[in-house]
Amino acid sequence: MKIILVDDETKFINMLARRLSLRGLEADVAYSGDQALEKAAQTRYDIAVLDMKMPGMSGFTLKRKLLDQLPDIKFIFVTGHGTLDQNGVPDQFDDIFLAKPLNIDTLIDTILQRLHPDQ
Amino acid sequence: MTSHTSDLVHEQGLQFFGSVNASISHELKNIFAIISETAGFLNDLTQLSKQGKPFDLSLLENCSNSIAEEIERGFDTIRQMNRFAHSVDDPVNDIRISDALTLAVKLTGFLSFARKTHLKTPLENSSEDRSVFISPFLFQALIYKTLSALYRAMDPTAELTLALKDTQSSGVTVIFSPDPPVDLTDFPDPRIDEVAQALNAAFAVTDTGLELTIVNTKPY
Numbered sequence: 387m388k389i390i391l392v393d394d395e396t397k398f399i400n401m402l403a404r405r406l407s408l409r410g411l412e413a414d415v416a417y418s419g420d421q422a423l424e425k426a427a428q429t430r431y432d433i434a435v436l437d438m439k440m441p442g443m444s445g446f447t448l449k450r451k452l453l454d455q456l457p458d459i460k461f462i463f464v465t466g467h468g469t470l471d472q473n474g475v476p477d478q479f480d481d482i483f484l485a486k487p488l489n490i491d492t493l494i495d496t497i498l499q500r501l502h503p504d505q
Numbered sequence: 506m507t508s509h510t511s512d513l514v515h516e517q518g519l520q521f522f523g524s525v526n527a528s529i530s531h532e533l534k535n536i537f538a539i540i541s542e543t544a545g546f547l548n549d550l551t552q553l554s555k556q557g558k559p560f561d562l563s564l565l566e567n568c569s570n571s572i573a574e575e576i577e578r579g580f581d582t583i584r585q586m587n588r589f590a591h592s593v594d595d596p597v598n599d600i601r602i603s604d605a606l607t608l609a610v611k612l613t614g615f616l617s618f619a620r621k622t623h624l625k626t627p628l629e630n631s632s633e634d635r636s637v638f639i640s641p642f643l644f645q646a647l648i649y650k651t652l653s654a655l656y657r658a659m660d661p662t663a664e665l666t667l668a669l670k671d672t673q674s675s676g677v678t679v680i681f682s683p684d685p686p687v688d689l690t691d692f693p694d695p696r697i698d699e700v701a702q703a704l705n706a707a708f709a710v711t712d713t714g715l716e717l718t719i720v721n722t723k724p725y
Contacts, residue, residue, distance in 0.1 A: 395539065397539045397543075397571055398538050398539045398542055401542040401545075401571075402542055405545055408549050408553075440617060441618065441661060444617075466530075466531045466532075466534035466535050466538065485534075486534045486535065486537070486538035487534070487541035488538065488541070490542075490545055
C-alpha cells in the first residue's frame with residue numbers, strides 16, 4: 387500500500403507519518419502540491435491524504451492534477467476549517483473529509499475503508 | 506464617526522471580522538493538531554517502553570521542544586487576536602500607523618495565500634512614524650483587504666515589501682512593493698476604495714506597486 391501525506395504543516399505531517407509507521411503503514415510526505423506531484427511522478431500511490439488549504443495549490447487542485455497522473459488514486463481530505471459537518475462521511479464527489487486534530491485510529495480505518503470498501 | 510462610516514463597519518467590517526476569525530481558528534487548529542499528534546507519539550513511545558522495546562531518548566526531547574514551540578506559536582496567535590479584538594474598543598482613536606501595519610501583516614499571515622512580506626516601517630522612536638485619528642477597526646480592514654488583494658495577485662513565490670514615506674503635507678504614504686511587480690490596473694476594488702475614501706485615504710497605482718496616502722497624520 388503506497389500512501390502520500392501532503393500538508394504544509396511540516397511538523398504535523400512528519401509526526402503523522404511516524405505514527406503510521408509504528409502501526410505498520412509506511413507513508414511518504416510532501417510539504418506542497420508541487421512536491422506531491424513530483425513524488426507522484428516517481429511512485430504509484432494508492433491513496434493521498436491531503437490538507438485542503440495549502441499555499442500555492444489547494445488540496446482540491448492537487449486532487450485534479452494527481453488524478454491526471456494516477457487515475458485510480460483515492461483521496462482523504464484533512465482540514466482545520468470549522469465548517470466541516472461531515473467528518474468521515476463521503477460527499478457527492480465521494481471525497482472523505484477528516485477534521486484536525488486527527489484521531490490516528492480513525493485515519494487508519496478510513497484509509498483501509500477507502501482502499502478496501504468491500505471488507 | 507459618520508453614518509456612512511458606521512454602515513461600512515456593519516457591512517464590510519463584519520465580513521472582515523469573520524475572515525480574520527476564520528483564519529485565526531484555522532491557525533489554532535493546526536497548532537492543536539501538531540500538539541495532538543506529538544502527544545499521541547509520546548503515548549506510542551510509552552507503549553513501546555512498556556513492551557520492553559528500546560527507543561532513542563532524543564525523541565522525547567524533540568517532542569517536548571516541539572510542544573513548547575507550538576505553545577509559543579499559539580500564544581503569539583492569541584496575542585494578535587487580542588490586539589485585533591481591541592480595535593473595536595473605540596469608534597475613532599489615535600493609532601500608530603506602523604502598529605496597524607504590523608498587526609495587519611500578522612493577521613493576513615494566517616491566510617493560506619499569504620506571501621512573504623517585509624515590513625520596513627520604523628517601529629521605535631523614528632521620526633518617520635506617524636499617528637492618525639481614525640477608526641482603528643476600519644483602518645485595519647483597509648490594510649487587511651489591500652494586503653489580501655495584493656497576495657491574490659502575486660505569484661506564490663513573490664514577496665511584498667511595505668514601507669512608509671513622508672509626504673510634504675501632514676500626510677504619510679504606505680508603499681506596497683510586490684517583487685516581481687504585478688498588474689494592478691483593476692485596483693482598487695470599489696469596495697476597498699469605499700473604505701479608503703471613508704478614512705480620507707487614497708490609493709495610487711505606480712510602476713512598482715501601490716501607494717496609500719493617509720492625510721491629517723501627526724508625528725507619533
